[in-house]
Amino acid sequence: MNALLTRLGGLVTVLFGISFITFAVTHFAPGDKALAIAQARYPGEMGFDAEILEGIRDEFHLDRPFISQYLHWLVDFLTGDFGRSYSSHSKVWDIFAGNLEETFSLAITALTLGLAAAFLLAGLAVWRKGSLIDRFAILLASVGAAIPSFWLSILLILLFSAHLGWLPAYGTGTLAQLVLPTVTLAFWVMSSQTRLLRSFLLEAYDQPFVETLRLRSVSEREIFFSHVLRHALSPALTMIGLDLAGLIEGAVIVEIIFARSGLGSLLAGSVLARDLPVVVFLVMFFALTYVLINTVIDLVQTFTDPRHLAGERNAV
Structure with a gap:
């Protein structure tokens, strides 16, 4: 029983670390994420109004601090809400x-x-x-x-x-x-x-x-x-x-x-x-x-x- 609990504890710790690193890498990647989402949603468009970009930032909580975004994502992930694709908007x-x-x-x-x-x-x-x-x-x-x-x-x-x-x-x-x-x-x-x-x-x-x-x-x-x-x-x-x-x-x-x-x-x-x-x-x-x-x-x-x-x- 102790071996099982030890293994499960190690599994959770490793996955938590991987999730944090992965989210941090994607969060701090160069470029405007709101613009990337807009380009994926509206292919072929060359420019976007500030209102559209602000709406996307509000929709995906991009205007929040990093820790707040990570915790919001983690809670959703643990409850089975894995988000929607930026490109197709499908689950x-x-x-x-x-x-x-x-x-x-x-x-x-x-x-x-x-x-x-x-x-x-x-x-x-x-x-x-x-x-x-x-x-x-x-x-x-x-x-x-x-x-x-x-x-x-x-x-x-x-x-x-x-x-x-x-x-x-x-x-x-x-x-x-x-x-x-x-x-x-x-x-x-x-x-x-x-x-x-x-x-x-x-x-x-x-x-x-x-x-x-x-x-x-x-x-x-x-x-x-x-x-x-x-x-x-x-x-x-x-x-x-x-x-x-x-x-x-x-x-x-x-x-x-x-x-x-x-x-x-x-x-x-x-x-x-x-x-x-x-x-x-x-x-x-x-x-x-x-x-x-x-x-x-x-x-x-x-x-x-x-x-x-x-x-x-x-x-x-």
């Missing part, structure tokens, strides 16, 4: 919800494919340690870790779209348009998890219980799936969670390159349009996702740790 939550599905489906699909490839490569590498398969897995994972996502995206577009013409290079809505972005992110997951899983599996094979099981004539298949893999998955769980959070955030670049709708494109467009309510909300969402996943993983590992379970039994 920020409605805009967010309309783009979440695309980013989430891309991230989950990439994570599933990347993990499947990583488990296969790591398993074959450990099964044939030192062989060509092992060296190929290490080489492929190293290459994947060295290639940035934006560079791999461009290479895939040049090969499969521009040269071969097999797949579309941009857009959203069809399965074909999902392939290249998914492969880009899945390749990053595969390269990250293959090296880690291989290391964790080799470490598990070095444990004394493996030799004990072999002396008891337990098959290698049962040793791997029932004991070694379970032992290796405990530390790998942390990195899998981090990769999921990283995929949701890393989709920003991939969605921009492939011109996909989603949170990444929404964030980029909102920054360029200086749509601050949307920008602040998305930053808070990415921060909450990252911190929450880390907190959940830490709690799961804490409460499933054999030492923790043994301590609870002794306490009883």
